[in-house]
Every structure is written in C-alpha cells, then in structure tokens.
Amino acid sequence: xxxxxxxxxxxxxxxxxxxxxxxxxxxxxxxxxxxxxxxxxxxxxxxxxxxxxxxxxxxxxxxxxxxxxxxxxxxxxxxxxxxxxxxxxxxxxxxxxxxxxxxxxxxxxxxxxxxxxxxxxxxxxxxxxxxxxxxxxxxxxxxxxxxxxxxxxxxxxxxxxxxxxxxxxxxxxxxxxxxxxxxxxxxxxxxxxxxxxxxxxxxxxxxxxxxxxxxxxxxxxxxxxxxxxxxxxxxxxxxxxxxxxxxxxxxxxxxxxxxxxxxxxxxxxxxxxxxxxxxxxxxxxxxxx
Numbered sequence: 001x002x003x004x005x006x007x008x009x010x011x012x013x014x015x016x017x018x019x020x021x022x023x024x025x026x027x028x029x030x031x032x033x034x035x036x037x038x039x040x041x042x043x044x045x046x047x048x049x050x051x052x053x054x055x056x057x058x059x060x061x062x063x064x065x066x067x068x069x070x071x072x073x074x075x076x077x078x079x080x081x082x083x084x085x086x087x088x089x090x091x092x093x094x095x096x097x098x099x100x101x102x103x104x105x106x107x108x109x110x111x112x113x114x115x116x117x118x119x120x121x122x123x124x125x126x127x128x129x130x131x132x133x134x135x136x137x138x139x140x141x142x143x144x145x146x147x148x149x150x151x152x153x154x155x156x157x158x159x160x161x162x163x164x165x166x167x168x169x170x171x172x173x174x175x176x177x178x179x180x181x182x183x184x185x186x187x188x189x190x191x192x193x194x195x196x197x198x199x200x201x202x203x204x205x206x207x208x209x210x211x212x213x214x215x216x217x218x219x220x221x222x223x224x225x226x227x228x229x230x231x232x233x234x235x236x237x238x239x240x241x242x243x244x245x246x247x248x249x250x251x252x253x254x255x256x257x258x259x260x261x262x263x264x265x266x267x268x269x270x271x272x273x274x275x276x277x278x279x280x281x282x283x284x285x286x287x288x289x
Contacts (some may be wrong), residue, residue: 003250003286013048029068039283073277089128147190154198166204175211
C-alpha cells in the first residue's frame, strides 16, 4: 500500500514544469518548491512533468536538478524521478560497478533482486540491457561470488508463480527442509536454501516463515541475517528503501517497523536526517496514522 499523497486539485504537468523552472532561477534554488511538487506526484505524473520541462525549456529536468541539488537530497530526488524498473536498474548498476572503489554493495543487490516479482525482474533485465548494453545476469556473475551469487542468479532466472495460492503440505515440508539444512546441522546446506527461496512464490515463502516459527520457535530471519549482510551507508539504504517502496508497500513497511521497534518510522527519519533531505523523505512517508 502506497504512502504517496497527491493533492486533490492538481496543476497540469505544464504548470508544474513552469513552477520548477522558476524555482531554479535566481541566486539559489527554491528547494522547498521543488520538493512540494515532486514529492506529491506519482510515476506517471513525474514522467509527464519531465517531458513537458524538456520540451518547453530544451534541457533535461534530471540534469538541472543534478546541478541545483546536493548531497543525499540530490540522490533521493534523482532516483525518485524514474519509473520503478529504471530505478532498479540504476541501483543495481551502481551497486555492481561502484565508482568509489572495488567493493560491491551486496545489500543493495540483494534487496532489489530478492524483493521483486518474476515479472518485475523480467522488465528490470530488459531495461538494464537497454540502459547499459550489458546483461544483468552476466554482471552479477562477474561481480558477486559464492552462494550469494548462486542465489541472485537463481532469482533472476528461475520462473516462479506470482499468485496468492500455496500448498500447505509443501509449506510444512519446506519449513522442515530449511530447519534440517540450517539450525539442525553444523553449518548450512546452502543449496537447499537457494533452491527453496528462488523457486517458491512470495505467498508460499511467507507461509513457510510462519510455519517455521510455529514448528521451531526461531524465525527464518535469524538464520538468514548472517548471509544477507552487506556494505553500504545508512543513508544509501534509507534512500533506496523509501524511494523504491513509497508507491508499492510503504504503509506495510511502516506498520512492520512500528511493531518491531515500538515507534513510527517517521520518528527515526526525523532524528537521523535534516533539512530539505528530511522534508523530502517525510513527505514520501506520509503521516504516521
């Protein structure tokens, strides 16, 4: 469920483009107005605004924003401009080919690949190839390693069912297989984990997680956490999660965050961010209730 709030009475893309152009004129950027517009427009509206801006002013809105904004706000807004598949492709390319050094951002790669549906991954691979003239699976093959690489490649290549139905008997069997392959033995049978997590639907895996806890007391998260650790700054993760999930399921993420930590996600954002960057993220998150 999305947390994006759109005003009941919207201006036209042309009006928005004109307001943004005016915000860029003068000695400094009127950042508040930029945020006020872009943080309250959905992906279709943002695309129309960009088309109108480029047609009217003969320059790319993203390039102008890149020159006007700075720091984490710039990263968040530029990522927000894109449609979901393009955004995911950009995140993966940056994670697989970091400019700051040879360290691959495994956290970002895992978040994107393992949280998208098969149809979203198919579209992602198409966009990635179109943008970078390189195959996503080949880049993952070259830039990651070990069982993490095997899991990622399985996720983007194995067809999975996307519907809500699942077989309770298979759920119970999978929960027991994961226990036998993990907690019950010394070490972990990575092949079993990769097979189950890459072949089963999201609905099935949610049922497996519930069954696992009921059968064995611990959560699957506890045994998976060790293999899912990665690198990347806190701000990078914050931007990535909020920007990519606002229009999809941020309301559920906020609810889960509150259940786990006993406070709204917005409180954490307020305490850990500042200025226009904080304002932009809070507008995407929406009100607490």
